[in-house]
Amino acid sequence: MKTRTLYLAFVAAVCLATMALIKPAPKDYEREIYAVESAFQKMTVEKGIAEAFWFYADDNAVLKRQNDTLIKGRVAILKYYAEQDLKNASVQWSPDVVSVSQSGDMAYTYGKYVWTIGSGSSKKEIKGVFHTVWKRQNDGSWKYVWD
Template identity: 50%
Template structure:
């Protein structure tokens, strides 16, 4: 009976530890994604959307833009953002939620964004909306988006 109680205590301890450590790892991944989002936003602010969206894209990334157009591949994404009408915007965004796969190698984030541009006369135009980004962990441990 004593061995049974000892075995029960050991198994209970292992069972109760597993979800907590898994939860701790997923919480860490969520923090990584929030940091990646902020680094992405900072690079877009400093270097412009063409460079920012290029640097944070997986090689096979896809973005969906106006008229449900899909732009496929990081080089095509960069070309898209080099369009003159997309130059020098002020873009801000922040994730409201981050969801992480059980394996911790995929995640998605969504939240609100604000995109402000100036026309030729200097008049500001602001667009607001909701973004949804799907992130994939790379072999080097960094995160790149595969869908935006």
């Protein structure tokens, strides 16, 4: 009886240890990316566009902006947004598509965005489609490498 109990305890311990090593399914990864996109967008409202785009950028991130201008690196991204007049600006977006690599270390999203600039009669909306590439960081967080 003791041998059987020890055997069952051993099998249970091995099963639990194995389960702890299994990576979440890709659907779990997709939920992570949706949550990161949502937190990123929320931060633009709460802390400002410049800080949000800086915070969620990978050290080697690249932004593609007007006229195919590329802004490379977190510091340059912060500088770019800090130089913009964003007092009366906001941006809203939500991904229509999220796809994550099977290994869970890279992902991409795309969907529609709306930039609102100005106020009152000078208020202007710019609509478009965004595409973001995400990379899982060593600490498990996600940062964009392309936006």
